[in-house]
Amino acid sequence: METTPLNPARRRLLAGSASALAAAGLGATGIAQASDAPAKPPAPAAKPLPPYAAWKDADSVIVHTPNTIETKRSAFGDGIITPTRQLYVRNNLPPPNPSILDDRDAWTVEILGVKQPRTLTVGELKTLGVETMATVLQCSGNGRKFFPHKPSGTPWEVGAAGCVMWTGVPVRALVEYLGGVEGSPSFMTGTGGETLPEGLDPKTLLVERSVPREAMQDAMLAWEMNNEPLTLAHGGPLRLIVPGYTGVNNVKYIKRLAFTAEQSPAKIQQTSYRMAAIGSKPGPDNPSVWGMEPKSWITAPGADRQALKAGRAVVRGVAFGGMHAVKRVDVSIDGGKTWKQAALIGPDLGKYAWRQFALPVELSAGQHVLVSRVEDSEGNVQVEARVENADGYVNSSWRDHGLTVNVS
Numbered sequence: 001m002e003t004t005p006l007n008p009a010r011r012r013l014l015a016g017s018a019s020a021l022a023a024a025g026l027g028a029t030g031i032a033q034a035s036d037a038p039a040k041p042p043a044p045a046a047k048p049l050p051p052y053a054a055w056k057d058a059d060s061v062i063v064h065t066p067n068t069i070e071t072k073r074s075a076f077g078d079g080i081i082t083p084t085r086q087l088y089v090r091n092n093l094p095p096p097n098p099s100i101l102d103d104r105d106a107w108t109v110e111i112l113g114v115k116q117p118r119t120l121t122v123g124e125l126k127t128l129g130v131e132t133m134a135t136v137l138q139c140s141g142n143g144r145k146f147f148p149h150k151p152s153g154t155p156w157e158v159g160a161a162g163c164v165m166w167t168g169v170p171v172r173a174l175v176e177y178l179g180g181v182e183g184s185p186s187f188m189t190g191t192g193g194e195t196l197p198e199g200l201d202p203k204t205l206l207v208e209r210s211v212p213r214e215a216m217q218d219a220m221l222a223w224e225m226n227n228e229p230l231t232l233a234h235g236g237p238l239r240l241i242v243p244g245y246t247g248v249n250n251v252k253y254i255k256r257l258a259f260t261a262e263q264s265p266a267k268i269q270q271t272s273y274r275m276a277a278i279g280s281k282p283g284p285d286n287p288s289v290w291g292m293e294p295k296s297w298i299t300a301p302g303a304d305r306q307a308l309k310a311g312r313a314v315v316r317g318v319a320f321g322g323m324h325a326v327k328r329v330d331v332s333i334d335g336g337k338t339w340k341q342a343a344l345i346g347p348d349l350g351k352y353a354w355r356q357f358a359l360p361v362e363l364s365a366g367q368h369v370l371v372s373r374v375e376d377s378e379g380n381v382q383v384e385a386r387v388e389n390a391d392g393y394v395n396s397s398w399r400d401h402g403l404t405v406n407v408s
Contacts, residue, residue: 052095053233060086064154067091071159073403074303076318080346080356081134082162084226087234090139090160092207092268093194095232096253100193104229104237109221113259115179122223122238129173131220133243134165134353136320140246140273140289143386143395149278151392158297158401163318163354166241168222171257175216185259188216190240190251203266209249209273210263211242211290218243218352221254243352244323246289246394248273263288276390292322293396294382296329296357296374302405310365310407315342318354321376325351328375331359335369335402336384342372351377363407371402 047063049056060075069089076082100107105123139160141153154160171188175181192207220241223230230236235252242249248268263269263284273289274282296319302308319329325348330339342359357372375381386397395401 052098053089055085055231056089056233057083057085061088062159067094068154068156068160070154070156071162072304073158073297073299074306075159076299078316078346078356080163080349080353081165081226084228084231084234087137087162087164088139088160089233090154090247091233091252092248093192093196093205096193096195098232100253101229101232101236104223107237109238109254110256111174111178111258112256113182113185114175115182118178120174125169125174125221125238126223128177129169130167131170132165132167133218133220133241134163134349135241135243136292136322136352136354137162137164137247137250138292138295140248140393141391143397143400144392146386146395146397146400147388147392149388151390153391160247163320163349165226165349166220166222167224167227168220168238168241171216171219171221174221174257175259181213181259183261185261186213187211187260187263188213188219188242189256189258189260189264190249190254191256191258191264192251193253193255206266207251207268208264208266209251210260210269211245211249213259215242215245216259221257244291246273246292249290272391273393274391275387275393278388278390280390282390289393292320293394294321294324294326294374294376294380295319295396295401296372296382296398297401298331298370298372298403302370302403308363308405308407310363313361313363315359315361315370315372317342317357317372319357319372319374320354321351321374321378321380324376324378324380326355326374327377327379329355329357330373330375331357331361332371332373333361333363333368336371336373336399339373363405365407367404367406369402369404371398373398 050066062070107122110119142156142160145155145157187210189210222241240251240254274286276282276286298317300316329342331342332339342357344355346356373382386395
């Protein structure tokens with residue numbers, strides 16, 4: 001942690017303390033003894049929450065920038081659904097004006113690439129069908145902090161993720177209502193409604209992401225999150241949800257949903273969010289950051305450097321399969337030398353949600369490295385080592401995500 005020099009007010013406080021010691025008869029010797037151990041500077045003040053997310057629980061999050069807010073490892077707790085006030089925030093552009101929430105049902109979205117293209121209001125969408133589902137929402141760069149080459153971007157650890165309950169209209173129902181898909185498009189493309197600066201090429205800033213067309217089968221246009229209207233911070237009044245895909249593909253403030261033959265020409269699709277080798281320039285020939293991989297991490301005990309006592313403890317954490325359901329989770333308290341199967345606890349909310357796990361253990365005095373490893377229903381096992389890439393995307397390494405704890 002960085003330290004800060006003493007500010008003038010702090011210097012005045014110390015000077016005043018020295019004068020008080022002298023007045024009390026301690027003299028110069030007393031002052032010297034009192035100052036033998038240098039004073040520890042105060043920790044840097046936490047960054048304030050931005051106005052559009054001021055309602056977040058400040059004690060549960062880390063504010064990196066106004067557009068990047070991370071959930072603390074210790075704040076995941078023992079509930080499957082991540083509370084909205086603790087959920088991470090990642091915006092590629094500043095959010096639109098809050099006035100877009102004044103009349104939520106009046107927000108419009110254009111549907112293209114179907115046999116009967118139309119522009120529909122949220123109010124009209126609500127007449128076409130409704131579903132509720134839980135999905136893991138995870139930023140593509142979650143785990144970036146562990147890449148040794150220190151890629152640019154927010155140094156997320158584990159907290160750019162959460163398990164969220166969404167309510168909205170299934171895209172498949174919307175497409176059926178509009179007569180089906182026109183032709184044989186390969187992609188589903190969502191376009192965000194952020195305000196773009198004037199005088200710049202829109203393609204360089206537009207949040208527009210394309211995913212394989214088959215993703216529409218489970219996709220949703222959502223107007224509620226965790227049983228409440230979508231907040232501005234999380235994409236309200238309407239957001240595209242693509243289960244199993246990383247956060248950037250879940251387009252906020254969606255204004256257009258199109259079925260297209262090609263991927264979006266926007267920079268965020270063509271050269272950003274690509275798995276390129278370190279030292280190379282990402283481009284369309286590199287794999288796009290789409291589906292998530294099996295991943296898990298420990299949330300307790302010892303998260304955020306909490307002190308631990310030797311004895312009985314319950315190792316807890318969260319695990320998800322990305323595109324598939326969780327089958328089992330194994331836990332190690334010795335850095336992966338030996339493993340024991342953990343119990344999956346709490347309700348199963350579907351293959352796109354995460355599962356909590358727990359394993360009672362005995363922790364002896366000393367240092368322990370707590371790690372977890374998930375296997376999905378298709379037999380895919382969480383990888384030990386990260387896939388090195390230029391921008392630090394999709395880090396699913398169980399070793400990187402281990403938790404080192406000191407037990408006394």
